[in-house]
Amino acid sequence: MISFDTIREAHDRIRPYIHRTAVLTNHTINDRAGADLFFKCENFQKIGAFKARGGLNAVLQVAENKEGAAITTHSSGNHAQAVAFAARQVGLPAYIVMPRTAPQVKKEAVRGYGAEIIECEPTLDAREAGVREVMERTGAVLVHPFDDDRVIAGQATATKELLEDFGLEKTFDTILAPVGGGGLLSGTSLATHFMSPTTRVIAGEPEGAADAVLSFRSGRVEKAPYINTIADGLMTTLSERTLGIIREHVTEILTVSDAEIIAAMRLVWERMKIVIEPSCAVPLAAVLKHKDQFAGQKIGIILTGGNVDLGKLPF
Amino acid sequence: MISFDTIREAHDRIRPYIHRTAVLTNHTINDRAGADLFFKCENFQKIGAFKARGGLNAVLQVAENKEGAAITTHSSGNHAQAVAFAARQVGLPAYIVMPRTAPQVKKEAVRGYGAEIIECEPTLDAREAGVREVMERTGAVLVHPFDDDRVIAGQATATKELLEDFGLEKTFDTILAPVGGGGLLSGTSLATHFMSPTTRVIAGEPEGAADAVLSFRSGRVEKAPYINTIADGLMTTLSERTLGIIREHVTEILTVSDAEIIAAMRLVWERMKIVIEPSCAVPLAAVLKHKDQFAGQKIGIILTGGNVDLGKLPF
Numbered sequence: 001m002i003s004f005d006t007i008r009e010a011h012d013r014i015r016p017y018i019h020r021t022a023v024l025t026n027h028t029i030n031d032r033a034g035a036d037l038f039f040k041c042e043n044f045q046k047i048g049a050f051k052a053r054g055g056l057n058a059v060l061q062v063a064e065n066k067e068g069a070a071i072t073t074h075s076s077g078n079h080a081q082a083v084a085f086a087a088r089q090v091g092l093p094a095y096i097v098m099p100r101t102a103p104q105v106k107k108e109a110v111r112g113y114g115a116e117i118i119e120c121e122p123t124l125d126a127r128e129a130g131v132r133e134v135m136e137r138t139g140a141v142l143v144h145p146f147d148d149d150r151v152i153a154g155q156a157t158a159t160k161e162l163l164e165d166f167g168l169e170k171t172f173d174t175i176l177a178p179v180g181g182g183g184l185l186s187g188t189s190l191a192t193h194f195m196s197p198t199t200r201v202i203a204g205e206p207e208g209a210a211d212a213v214l215s216f217r218s219g220r221v222e223k224a225p226y227i228n229t230i231a232d233g234l235m236t237t238l239s240e241r242t243l244g245i246i247r248e249h250v251t252e253i254l255t256v257s258d259a260e261i262i263a264a265m266r267l268v269w270e271r272m273k274i275v276i277e278p279s280c281a282v283p284l285a286a287v288l289k290h291k292d293q294f295a296g297q298k299i300g301i302i303l304t305g306g307n308v309d310l311g312k313l314p315f
Numbered sequence: 316m317i318s319f320d321t322i323r324e325a326h327d328r329i330r331p332y333i334h335r336t337a338v339l340t341n342h343t344i345n346d347r348a349g350a351d352l353f354f355k356c357e358n359f360q361k362i363g364a365f366k367a368r369g370g371l372n373a374v375l376q377v378a379e380n381k382e383g384a385a386i387t388t389h390s391s392g393n394h395a396q397a398v399a400f401a402a403r404q405v406g407l408p409a410y411i412v413m414p415r416t417a418p419q420v421k422k423e424a425v426r427g428y429g430a431e432i433i434e435c436e437p438t439l440d441a442r443e444a445g446v447r448e449v450m451e452r453t454g455a456v457l458v459h460p461f462d463d464d465r466v467i468a469g470q471a472t473a474t475k476e477l478l479e480d481f482g483l484e485k486t487f488d489t490i491l492a493p494v495g496g497g498g499l500l501s502g503t504s505l506a507t508h509f510m511s512p513t514t515r516v517i518a519g520e521p522e523g524a525a526d527a528v529l530s531f532r533s534g535r536v537e538k539a540p541y542i543n544t545i546a547d548g549l550m551t552t553l554s555e556r557t558l559g560i561i562r563e564h565v566t567e568i569l570t571v572s573d574a575e576i577i578a579a580m581r582l583v584w585e586r587m588k589i590v591i592e593p594s595c596a597v598p599l600a601a602v603l604k605h606k607d608q609f610a611g612q613k614i615g616i617i618l619t620g621g622n623v624d625l626g627k628l629p630f
Contacts, residue, residue, distance in 0.1 A: 044588055048588060105585065266625060269590050269625060270590075270625065273358045273359055273590040273591075273621035274588055274589055275584050275585075275589060310584060310585065313625070313628060313630075315625040315628075
């Protein structure tokens with residue numbers, strides 16, 4: 001069980017290693033949305049994404065408790081970098097199982113942090129098999145990308161900072177985050193529940209990886225009907241753990257098309273002059289798609305990351 | 316003659332209309348350069364570029380002194396937006412002469428500020444003829460992109476803020492800015508001269524628009540041997556006015572190739588997660604090209620703008 005103390009302790013633990021990222025606003029995008037948007041810029045975070053938070057919170061505890069001689073994980077990108085980065089901070093070797101289709105820029109960054117990459121086919125089965133092999137061979141401890149309370153508590157610290165910097169005397173009507181495996185969304189909804197209980201938490205999910213919206217409805221972990229989206233960070237399915245938290249603390253999951261994701265991403269690049277990756281644009285795409293629902297609201301949006309392959313842009 | 320008071324007054328005049336933009340740093344880029352770089356992020360400025368400062372300082376004075384019933388200028392992009400934006404603030408019509416080759420995103424932004432665009436061939440002669448025609452037809456006052464003390468004093472305020480935010484008790488070894496017509500470089504070198512006289516000012520210029528380096532050497536306004544560069548904001552030549560200031564207060568002009576510009580631009584996008592336009596990457600390209608010269612220095616760099624056409628990226 002993750003309490004507010006768990007999140008506070010996570011924040012104290014990782015604070016020396018992370019940036020307290022800026023919260024930016026933009027007049028043009030507010031006009032376009034008809035709402036006041038506050039963007040928590042985790043694209044400026046270490047490794048270029050919020051995942052540094054969860055990776056650090058888990059890996060620092062593995063090292064502190066001497067749970068193993070190495071770290072392993074599987075990830076399509078940002079969690080891979082997060083674990084590689086965190087392992088380097090504590091001086092442990094890291095073995096990262098990555099689908100061969102992961103963006104080149106993310107693979108290079110993982111190697112840049114001194115980790116070893118084990119490539120696999122882009123399926124969950126292949127990724128999990130890869131991790132098992134590494135654990136047997138090296139004695140590494142798995143830091144799962146989302147099915148881990150320590151990772152979830154780490155991700156929650158982004159929302160804790162957003163709420164603190166917005167001002168705890170003020171209240172967001174809504175906070176939005178994207179959902180893939182649900183680690184960030186779980187952390188976002190827990191931090192909001194503890195710190196700003198009247199604020200609704202809403203998730204954005206790509207139409208081309210629409211598992212969470214099904215699971216949210218049925219109460220069971222469902223698979224997406226198909227996987228086909230530019231949002232390469234959001235292709236994974238929920239776990240029992242994240243589904244449980246999300247069903248308890250999240251109001252709604254809104255789906256958006258790749259065209260809507262690309263338009264929102266482009267709007268942020270052109271108007272805010274910041275680099276965000278496609279997965280990161282999903283919540284803004286949801287706000288722009290459902291303007292009536294969000295009209296006049298004060299809205300917090302977690303901008304999750306900026307690790308985009310500049311050689312493969314969708315514009 | 317521009318004094319420190321002129322720059323201070325310009326800053327007071329435009330302050331209500333502009334952003335005090337962030338000064339960012341980046342570990343990876345510092346490691347790459349072997350120096351401590353402080354980036355003044357004018358890509359986050361109103362209209363996406365420092366040009367808002369000079370445009371406002373001139374247009375606000377035109378309106379205050381009732382010098383004319385409209386504003387005109389010629390510009391390949393950012394100054395066009397700046398004048399359109401500034402004219403809207405004071406409620407004057409703006410007529411902007413733009414080369415037909417200017418980036419689409421800049422033309423759209425100019426129209427978005429309510430200005431009228433007059434397209435012309437991409438030569439200085441055609442631009443000046445266009446402006447003359449507008450002045451005769453509408454009685455508009457010209458706000459020249461750089462050959463104007465009010466514009467230069469406005470551009471100087473970016474360096475004034477950089478020096479203030481860096482801390483006036485500390486000293487930059489070098490401040491760098493790109494050079495096109497020389498308005499920004501003149502303002503940068505004047506502000507540095509008045510506020511931090513031991514700091515050297517060095518300019519970056521594209522090899523494919525290498526007029527300033529020639530003029531700096533000969534003391535006469537020279538034309539570039541050829542114009543062929545991705546840095547679309549730096550194609551203009553100096554004026555007598557800007558050459559005079561630059562010869563007095565600038566130490567050196569370093570040239571860089573388009574390949575070096577694109578590599579520096581990509582480094583900023585990938586590592587700082589901010590959008591900058593090619594012209595904006597020229598000073599960093601110069602620092603990375605001449606590492607020995609800048610090793611161990613504290614360096615201020617004016618990041619001039621982020622108005623890049625996302626449909627025409629060089630990666």
